[in-house]
Amino acid sequence: MWFRQDLRLRDNPALSFASEQGTIVPLYIADSSCPQPFQLGAASKWWLHHSLQSLDQSLDNKLHCKSGDAQQVILDFVKTHSIQCVVWNRCYEPWQIKRDTQIKQALKEMGVTVKTFNGSLLWEPWEVLKKDQTPYKVFTPYYRNGCLRVQSPRMPSPEPQTLSIDYLQQEDMGVSSLNLLPSINWHTQIDKLWAPGESGASERLSQFLPNHIKQYKSARDIPSLLGTSGLSAHLHFGEISPNQVWFAVLHSVQGNTEQEGVDCYLSELGWREFSYYLLYHFPTLPDKNFSPKFEHFRWRNDPASLKNWQQGQTGIPIIDAGMRELWQTGTMHNRVRMLVGSFLVKNLLIEWQQGAAWFWDCLLDADLASNSASWQWVAGTGADAAPYFRIFNPVTQGQKFDSRGDYIRKYCPELNDLPDKYIHNPWDAPAEVLTSAKVRLGKDYPAPIVDLKLSRQRALDTFKEKEIPLQPIG
Known part of the structure; x- marks a missing residue:
C-alpha cells in the first residue's frame, strides 16, 4: 500500500482493497524525483512530518518511510520482497500522473498487479x-x-476491521529520516495552533x-x-x-x-x-496564464515591493495583517487571500506566479490545484476568473469585513491605539490622532508603498496597453 496524499485509515479505498487481499506492507516515499517547483514548501513539510507520525501510530508504528526516486524504490521493494500487488490512491498533479503511469507500466511488465483508486x-x-x-x-x-x-x-467507507501488516524493519528509515522539520525554529506558534493527522x-x-x-x-x-x-x-x-x-x-x-x-x-x-x-x-495551469490575452502583459519587476508584500510591510493594514497571519500561523483567511492577491497583481503589477510561489512555501495547506486556480482567478488570467478590472479596494474591504479592526489589531499591534475610523487608512488620520496613538508613519508603521487610487488606474491603463507613472503617498 503506497500512501501519498491519503494519510488516513477511514474512507481510504486503496487501503480497504488491500486489507481484503491479505498481508499489507504500508509504504510512504519522499520522492526525490519531484520537479523542483513542486517540491514541498517549508510549512507543508512541517505538517507532513506530524501527519506521518500520526499515521505511523495508527498503523502500530509499522509504516515504512523511505526517500529516493519513487519508481526505483517501489521496483526494488517489489523485487526484494516478492510483492504480488501494489495499490495506491490517485494523485492529479501532472508530474505525478506521468510518474504513476510509468510505475504502473513497469510493474505490469514484471507481472505485478496494480490497482488504483479515487481517494481524494x-x-x-x-x-x-x-x-x-x-x-x-x-x-x-x-x-x-x-x-x-x-x-x-x-x-x-469505515476503517478496515482488520489490518494484517508485515513490518520489514530493515526497510523503514523512520519519519525523522525524511528531514521534513525546519532547521530554523520558526514554527513554535504553529505547533500550538494545529493538530495534523486523522x-x-x-x-x-x-x-x-x-x-x-x-x-x-x-x-x-x-x-x-x-x-x-x-x-x-x-x-x-x-x-x-x-x-x-x-x-x-x-x-x-x-x-x-x-x-x-x-x-x-x-x-x-x-x-x-x-x-x-x-x-x-489544463496541466500548464501552475505556471502559464489560462487566458492567452495575458501572454504579453507587462508585469513589473519590483523586488523591493515584493519583499514588502511578503513581510507584511506595505503600509496597507488589511494587507499587512493577512501576510503576517500567513507567516505566524501557516494559513490566511480566505477573504484576505483575495485581497492580498489583488493587491500584489493589480496595485503592484507583480505577476501572480510570484505570489503563488510565496504561498506555496508558506501555506500549510499549499495545494497545487487550489493555489494555481485561485491565483489565476484573482489575477483575472484564469478560467471563470474575476475580470481584471475588478480590483479590490483594501480599505473599503477592510471597513466592510473588519469594521472595528479586530483582525488588523491582532496582527498589526502597532496600530492598536488608532480609532476605528482610521485603522484601515492611517495615512488619512490627523497628526494629533497619530501622535495620540503613538504611530509615526514610516517609523512605527510603514507609509503606504503605493497610492491605491493611482495604482488602480495604472493597472487599468496597463491592461489597455498604456502605462502611467506611480506616485507613492508621501
Whole structure:
C-alpha cells in the first residue's frame, strides 16, 4: 500500500482493497524525483512530518518511510520482497500522473498487479464533461449542471476491521529520516495552533458541525471570526476525504441542503474539485496564464515591493495583517487571500506566479490545484476568473469585513491605539490622532508603498496597453 496524499485509515479505498487481499506492507516515499517547483514548501513539510507520525501510530508504528526516486524504490521493494500487488490512491498533479503511469507500466511488465483508486475527489475529472465532451471552463455550469447531475458522491467507507501488516524493519528509515522539520525554529506558534493527522481532522470537523455551518455563508467573510472549517490542510494531505466532509455536513442538517450556509459550503468543496478539474484538463495551469490575452502583459519587476508584500510591510493594514497571519500561523483567511492577491497583481503589477510561489512555501495547506486556480482567478488570467478590472479596494474591504479592526489589531499591534475610523487608512488620520496613538508613519508603521487610487488606474491603463507613472503617498 503506497500512501501519498491519503494519510488516513477511514474512507481510504486503496487501503480497504488491500486489507481484503491479505498481508499489507504500508509504504510512504519522499520522492526525490519531484520537479523542483513542486517540491514541498517549508510549512507543508512541517505538517507532513506530524501527519506521518500520526499515521505511523495508527498503523502500530509499522509504516515504512523511505526517500529516493519513487519508481526505483517501489521496483526494488517489489523485487526484494516478492510483492504480488501494489495499490495506491490517485494523485492529479501532472508530474505525478506521468510518474504513476510509468510505475504502473513497469510493474505490469514484471507481472505485478496494480490497482488504483479515487481517494481524494468527489468526482473524477474525466467523468464531468459538457455535452460536446469538452471540459467545462466556468465553475457554476461545471458544478450545478455537471457534477451534481452526473452522480452522487461515493459514500465514505469505515476503517478496515482488520489490518494484517508485515513490518520489514530493515526497510523503514523512520519519519525523522525524511528531514521534513525546519532547521530554523520558526514554527513554535504553529505547533500550538494545529493538530495534523486523522484524529486532528476529525476533531476540526466536529468543531465546525453542526453549529458553524449554519452561519457559514455570512461568517466566512469575517477574518476575525472562526467562520470557516479550517480543513484545507487536512484535505490536502488526505487525513480526511471530501466524501467524509460532504456526508458529515449533510448528516448534520438532516440532508437539508436548503439551509443557509450548507449549499454555500458544499459549493466551496465544489470549487476545490473545479481546481483539480482544471489542473487535470489544463496541466500548464501552475505556471502559464489560462487566458492567452495575458501572454504579453507587462508585469513589473519590483523586488523591493515584493519583499514588502511578503513581510507584511506595505503600509496597507488589511494587507499587512493577512501576510503576517500567513507567516505566524501557516494559513490566511480566505477573504484576505483575495485581497492580498489583488493587491500584489493589480496595485503592484507583480505577476501572480510570484505570489503563488510565496504561498506555496508558506501555506500549510499549499495545494497545487487550489493555489494555481485561485491565483489565476484573482489575477483575472484564469478560467471563470474575476475580470481584471475588478480590483479590490483594501480599505473599503477592510471597513466592510473588519469594521472595528479586530483582525488588523491582532496582527498589526502597532496600530492598536488608532480609532476605528482610521485603522484601515492611517495615512488619512490627523497628526494629533497619530501622535495620540503613538504611530509615526514610516517609523512605527510603514507609509503606504503605493497610492491605491493611482495604482488602480495604472493597472487599468496597463491592461489597455498604456502605462502611467506611480506616485507613492508621501
